[in-house]
Amino acid sequence: METRNKSALGAVIGGALLAGGLGVGPAIAAPPEPYTDTRYAECPGDLDVRIDAVGKGKFFEVPGLDQVIAISPNTTVTITDTGDESNSVTYKANGAFHIEFLENETVVRATGVNVLTTEDPGVFLTRGNVTFVNDATGEKVRFEGPGKVTDICAILAN
Template identity: 35%
Template structure:
């Protein structure tokens, strides 16, 4: 499986403006500043991201994604907004050719492929996706996951 799948299977907001994980720069974090579009709510959600991001590839091929000082403001189709500090760390491992295991610590914005797939996670959560971006296992662990789609959904 190609490491670029990380950016399509799981979107921490840093991937909205960063290069694919396998092409991530070494050295200091990169500045992330600009728009992001999220499509997994069944309606458009736009975001404005500011901060820094860095992907680190370990000798084993795992990827650690950090986001010091990263902030995002999300806007739903009828103007509802939500702002978050998302300075968590994501750990991506690849136990087989077709599986991505993800451990998220701290505060992270994650986009999963399900129709209600935009979540703010806090604490320690784990999940898994396949090489096509399909969920194999939704969140487990001691952390929490808040569905952002329901918070920004248009009023009926």
């Protein structure tokens, strides 16, 4: 895998809450590694959130292709309003990300249950199949799919 793709991988998975201390390597029999990760994100309006993820995760390179699969079994994600610590939601996010590095964009197919952030202010819970595409600069160009998307920022704003 080329260096530019490892940088893109960090940006994509960072946005998807799976970067916490996990390395990229070939698929091997070792189990997913425990990790904890805390990130901050902006929501529309004046709402800022802290995102705490605790669980297990692993990256698998797809041999012969410029692709990576990231899994996060047994992961709990808590999103907290930084202005009101009593205002939070918690989800089990046990999905997978299938990441394909193309010449001018990165395509991420999220399957299962995932929490992700986007370049635009926002934090979302996705269930099912959702695809998002970032261009070479990391900017989101598409966010679509038949899966269910829940706006976590809207939940915390109420």
